[in-house]
Amino acid sequence: MTQQPFSRPGAIDLSALNRPAPQGGPATPAGAPAGGGAYALEVDEQSFQQVLESSMTAPVLLVFYSPTRMPESATMAADLRTLADEFEGRFLVGLVDIDAAPRIAQAMQIPSIPLVVAVIDGRPQPLLQDVVPLEELRTMLTQVSQQLTVSGISGRHQPRSAAPAEEGEETVDPRYAAAQEALGEGDIDKAVAEYQKLVDANPADAEAAAGLAMAKVLQRTRGVDLNAARAAAAANPDDVDAQTLVADLDLLGGHVEDAFNRLVGLVARTAGDERDKAREHLIGLFGAVGNADPRVVRARQALASALF
Structure with a gap:
């Protein structure tokens, strides 16, 4: 043709x-x-x-x-x-x-x-x-x-031909077992290391990348005083470290859109290396939430507007 x-x-x-649809369609x-x-x-x-x-x-x-x-x-x-x-x-x-x-x-x-x-x-x-x-x-x-x-799009489809799990049975991919066990034991540093191994071996592994992103959020916020972090961010609105830390805390607290909006605004206000640092941090949070999440889709569009 x-x-x-x-x-x-x-x-x-x-x-x-x-x-x-017509009945008896062509074979x-x-x-x-x-x-x-x-x-x-x-x-x-x-x-x-x-x-x-x-x-x-x-x-x-x-x-x-x-x-x-x-x-x-x-x-x-x-x-x-x-x-x-x-x-x-x-x-x-x-x-x-x-x-x-x-x-x-x-x-x-x-x-x-x-x-x-x-x-x-x-x-x-x-x-x-x-x-x-x-x-x-x-x-x-x-x-x-x-x-x-x-572009920050790293989602992955589940296999269509996989056998369904028995009712009530939780399936665990053995590739992620070590990292998940470390998280269950509260060993965040080990979880980060295990997820990093998986990402290094296969950069396209979306599940490992998402696990690594969330484990790093846990690592960065470990032992942080929430009130002190918020006060520092309020006093220094253009401080990338202060703002990204509060964004991490918002994400862990379930305030996903607040975290995204904070960093999109930061990207819009900053330039050069600071803007790049804020943008990369935001993309990492996208991975932690999951790129199919509608909040991520909206924030990605807002990020594009802030950049261009």
Whole structure:
């Protein structure tokens, strides 16, 4: 199919999916990527909205292909399904056969296939409009992942094919056991060290990064006198150390938005190294709360306004 520019910004228009789905829809043609994977799934009109909503947790890659009109697009879709597992939840790959789900293609106003659209916080952005080999796809996703991390977006999807836990059973990832045990024992320094090991080994591990961020908040606020810290911050509104300490205390006290607003205001008032220090501290608190949290989404937008 002829490649055309794709420039549909903003939220996805789902009006084309409001009508009842036709009965007995077409079966998946031969050559389509079979099934899903731990971090990939076939998307139909019933699951489309749920897949979009999952982009509030971590990015979703919608891959539009047609095994009948362009078999090579189905091959690339299968490659992206493979890569989704390699990135261990950094992306959820949603495979959309436009022949089996034509109304999704209509809602998305697909100009051509193949098309890969990145959806972040429910908003789509075109990523790729050509058939490329597996290694180039891997390089592209690595670069995208790095850009997202720099932007403070480090969420991760849970595996879709994992067996459900028994009722009442709490599942604990063994990777985080040592850090969690240290926290349970009140050994904050050990918890920080254990989480740091995990982040050093895999900088894209969102769970480890979030655990490290929260453990560092606990470490920084250990033994701090709340009233004295607040008094110092009130007396020195542009002192980065004083303001970030109170932001940490606010976060621990459940006053998440107060913590974010304090640091956004600090970023707006400062410049140079002090601004960078305040910004980096705020991004660390984003990681501690979780980038899918709506308070983080709002604060990230406020931070962008303060910076630019």
